[in-house]
Amino acid sequence: xxxxxxxxxxxxxxxxxxxxxxxxxxxxxxxxxxxxxxxxxxxxxxxxxxxxxxxxxxxxxxxxxxxxxxxxxxxxxxxxxxxxxxxxxxxxxxxxxxxxxxxxxxxxxxxxxxxxxxxxxxxxxxxxxxxxxxxxxxxxxxxxxxxxxxxxxxxxxxxxxxxxxxxxxxxxxxxxxxxxxxxxxxxxxxxxxxxxxxxxxxxxxxxxxxxxxxxxxxxxxxxxxxxxxxxxxxxxxxxxxxxxxxxxxxxxxxxxxxxxxxxxxxxxxxxxxxxxxxxxxxxxxxxxxxxxxxxxxxxxxxxxxxxxxxxxxxxxxxxxxxxxxxxxxxxxxxxxxxxxxxxxxxxxxxxxxxxxxxxxxxxxxxxxxxxxxxxxxxxxxxxxxxxxxxxxxxxxxxxxxxxxxxxxxx
Ligand SMILES: Cc1cc2nc3c(=O)[nH]c(=O)nc-3n(C[C@H](O)[C@H](O)[C@H](O)COP(=O)(O)O)c2cc1C
Numbered sequence: 001x002x003x004x005x006x007x008x009x010x011x012x013x014x015x016x017x018x019x020x021x022x023x024x025x026x027x028x029x030x031x032x033x034x035x036x037x038x039x040x041x042x043x044x045x046x047x048x049x050x051x052x053x054x055x056x057x058x059x060x061x062x063x064x065x066x067x068x069x070x071x072x073x074x075x076x077x078x079x080x081x082x083x084x085x086x087x088x089x090x091x092x093x094x095x096x097x098x099x100x101x102x103x104x105x106x107x108x109x110x111x112x113x114x115x116x117x118x119x120x121x122x123x124x125x126x127x128x129x130x131x132x133x134x135x136x137x138x139x140x141x142x143x144x145x146x147x148x149x150x151x152x153x154x155x156x157x158x159x160x161x162x163x164x165x166x167x168x169x170x171x172x173x174x175x176x177x178x179x180x181x182x183x184x185x186x187x188x189x190x191x192x193x194x195x196x197x198x199x200x201x202x203x204x205x206x207x208x209x210x211x212x213x214x215x216x217x218x219x220x221x222x223x224x225x226x227x228x229x230x231x232x233x234x235x236x237x238x239x240x241x242x243x244x245x246x247x248x249x250x251x252x253x254x255x256x257x258x259x260x261x262x263x264x265x266x267x268x269x270x271x272x273x274x275x276x277x278x279x280x281x282x283x284x285x286x287x288x289x290x291x292x293x294x295x296x297x298x299x300x301x302x303x304x305x306x307x308x309x310x311x312x313x314x315x316x317x318x319x320x321x322x323x324x325x326x327x328x329x330x331x332x333x334x335x336x337x338x339x340x341x342x343x344x345x346x347x348x349x350x351x352x353x354x355x356x357x358x359x360x361x362x363x364x365x366x367x368x369x370x371x372x373x374x375x376x377x378x379x380x381x382x383x384x385x386x387x388x389x390x391x392x393x394x395x396x397x398x399x400x401x402x403x404x405x406x407x408x409x410x
Contacts, residue, residue, distance in 0.1 A: 004304035006297060008312050010277040011173040011198040011255050013131055015042040015105050018272065018312045019296050022259050022280035023047050023109035023134065023177075026290070028083055030093035034100065039290035040297060043105030045201075045280060048082035048136045049090055050111050051121055056084040064221040066210050066236070075236035076283050077210035079221065079228055081142045082111050087121070091128035098129040107132040107175070110166075111139070111148055118162060119169040126172055134257075135166055135197075138179035138204030140231045150204070153179035156191045163195035175257055177201035178244075180237075185244045189252040199255035200248060201280065203241045205231025206260075234283040237261045242274050249275020250320045263292075265299025272312055273319030335385040335401035337362065337378045343398040346374030350389035350399055358388050380404075 006017035021044040028047040066075040108130040112118040143149030152158045176192045180203040219227035241260025249256050258276025263284040271279045354362035361382035365375045393399035
């Protein structure tokens with residue numbers, strides 16, 4: 001079989017692979033984007049630009065991470081704003097970038113206020129040679145106070161109106177970046193489609209309050225002792241992003257650029273399965289650098305080869321038919337926790353989890369078992385097959401859930 005070709009067609013544009021740098025600090029100037037392109041990224045969304053008269057007054061610090069156990073940066077909160085660079089400087093850089101990297105896709109993210117401004121910025125970005133436009137209707141902090149950002153993406157009518165202005169002015173494909181800070185993104189995405197934009201990008205950051213400094217008792221990041229709610233990104237938001245991508249891809253039928261929490265090729269493959277046509281990455285690039293593209297490209301190519309697929313496009317939406325309503329899930333098969341005694345390290349994580357978070361179905365074999373005293377034993381009568389014990393077992397493949405009948409008769 002031939003090696004898979006990673007190129008994808010998305011909204012009528014050919015990307016050399018499905019991976020694109022999301023609008024954020026890694027795309028705030030052309031020198032940085034060029035390094036990303038050299039590393040192998042197929043495209044970049046230039047960090048959101050406003051017109052020259054829009055004041056962008058940044059605070060510092062504007063980012064703080066959330067650690068969990070020994071893992072740093074499970075989530076990142078930012079209170080950054082759109083780019084503070086002058087659009088008159090950035091657009092000539094876009095032109096040069098396209099000259100130097102004609103096969104790479106330059107998408108420019110924009111934000112404006114009135115119809116005249118949205119149309120003006122659209123035209124100027126287009127004249128600079130951008131391949132696509134991404135409109136940020138989704139920043140959860142700062143901009144909503146001025147009637148922009150997520151104040152737009154949370155309102156289907158405002159979304160329709162603004163998306164239409166841009167779609168009318170644009171001759172290149174338009175993506176509308178939506179906010180996850182809504183109960184249901186589908187009505188908003190429907191309006192994007194109705195307005196004539198080519199696709200949606202989902203998601204922007206999730207509004208949150210990442211924590212407090214216990215010494216000062218003030219929220220973080222501390223800006224002279226004060227803070228504000230911000231946008232959460234990174235691995236913690238992946239499930240939220242996947243859910244919105246799947247909802248929109250399945251029920252609205254509009255091309256989706258997926259973004260939120262992607263670190264590895266496996267995350268990216270999941271976004272494709274959920275219906276994303278391309279995958280954007282921000283926090284992982286900020287943390288690990290542009291070179292993660294190698295792992296993304298190589299991992300995805302090997303996965304496709306392993307599955308006998310020729311293109312990432314063969315994955316797009318392939319997981320959607322298996323997402324059903326809760327009521328439609330089968331009740332026919334019941335599973336049972338099953339411990340592989342050979343690989344069990346006797347840590348007791350499953351015993352505690354089942355005792356205090358489950359159904360008291362797992363206990364250590366006890367002193368009578370001699371050497372096996374710390375091997376967990378599952379009480380088949382009490383186990384309801386909830387699966388929680390498996391989530392805490394530190395040994396891959398040691399604690400599995402097996403169909404009840406097979407397990408009991410084995
Ligand atoms: C510091 C920072 C700045 C960002 N700036 C923008 C921006 O200017 N425009 C935009 O549409 N999204 C912006 N984002 C959101 C990202 O593009 C992306 O949607 C979000 O971080 C989720 O992806 P991730 O989990 O891969 O980071 C920013 C994110 C971060 C962390």
